[in-house]
Amino acid sequence: MAEIVFDKVAKDFGGGPVVRDVSLTIPEGEFCVFVGPSGCGKSTLLRMVAGLESITAGEIRIGGKRANDIPPAKRGAALVFQTYALFPHMTIAENLGFGLKIRGAAKAERDAKVLGVAKDLELDGLLERRPRELSGGQRQRVAIGRAMLRDPQVFLFDEPLSNLDAALRVHTRLRIAKLHQDTGRSMIYVTHDQVEAMTLADRIVLLNTGERTAREGSLAQIGTPLELYHHPRSLFVAGFIGAPR
Ligand code: ADP
Numbered sequence: 001m002a003e004i005v006f007d008k009v010a011k012d013f014g015g016g017p018v019v020r021d022v023s024l025t026i027p028e029g030e031f032c033v034f035v036g037p038s039g040c041g042k043s044t045l046l047r048m049v050a051g052l053e054s055i056t057a058g059e060i061r062i063g064g065k066r067a068n069d070i071p072p073a074k075r076g077a078a079l080v081f082q083t084y085a086l087f088p089h090m091t092i093a094e095n096l097g098f099g100l101k102i103r104g105a106a107k108a109e110r111d112a113k114v115l116g117v118a119k120d121l122e123l124d125g126l127l128e129r130r131p132r133e134l135s136g137g138q139r140q141r142v143a144i145g146r147a148m149l150r151d152p153q154v155f156l157f158d159e160p161l162s163n164l165d166a167a168l169r170v171h172t173r174l175r176i177a178k179l180h181q182d183t184g185r186s187m188i189y190v191t192h193d194q195v196e197a198m199t200l201a202d203r204i205v206l207l208n209t210g211e212r213t214a215r216e217g218s219l220a221q222i223g224t225p226l227e228l229y230h231h232p233r234s235l236f237v238a239g240f241i242g243a244p245r
């Protein structure tokens with residue numbers, strides 16, 4: 001398991017900074033939720049941890065190692081996307097087993113592990129289907145199962161519930177909470193939804209936004225859900241998550 005450290009991290013795609021001066025330590029095993037309005041840099045932060053974006057300045061360390069020195073596939077970070085990102089031409093079993101296959105696991109071992117996770121996620125009746133034959137909730141469970149089979153140090157979730165209807169959102173949210181309980185792994189979970197943040201987080205990291213102000217993409221406040229709720233440090237925090245006054 002691994003502590004994740006953001007050390008003065010910044011990101012600029014060329015049009016000005018979208019993440020600035022983010023310093024933060026996520027202890028091993030923490031469920032940390034990044035929350036904030038659309039465009040504040042949540043996905044960019046997550047993608048930098050996963051290695052899908054370069055880091056413009058500062059560094060990210062995973063388990064004490066500079067992320068830049070570790071190829072994305074070896075970072076021990078599994079990212080679950082809002083859009084599931086399944087392989088359309090592969091069956092559910094093949095989608096689930098893909099990571100094990102490229103790591104060279106034998107077929108018997110792969111099949112056993114895939115079946116175990118599929119049962120756990122109530123997908124075992126769907127293994128021979130293709131993604132397009134599944135509902136949104138089922139596809140998202142496949143994406144979660146695929147991440148589980150990588151046995152990562154860190155799970156990264158980017159708005160995993162936003163394409164699901166209300167009932168499925170609750171179900172999937174509980175499933176993710178159970179995954180954290182069962183594995184004890186660090187989680188970084190990105191959302192723009194206050195309820196998800198309040199119910200899932202050990203700690204919430206609220207990012208600033210604002211039409212290209214100097215604070216955009218920086219941290220507004222870090223704390224437990226109750227700290228942010230009862231002691232918001234600014235009107236912005238209070239408006240986003242705090243108790244009405
Ligand atoms: P969030 O996930 O919080 O909604 P993002 O991290 O996706 O925000 O984006 C933060 C900012 O960076 C936005 O202004 C967005 O337009 C910009 N951005 C994101 N990805 C790129 C990219 N590949 N190229 C240029 N700008 C980008």
Ligand code: MG
Pocket residue numbers: 042043044
């Ligand atoms: Mg995003």
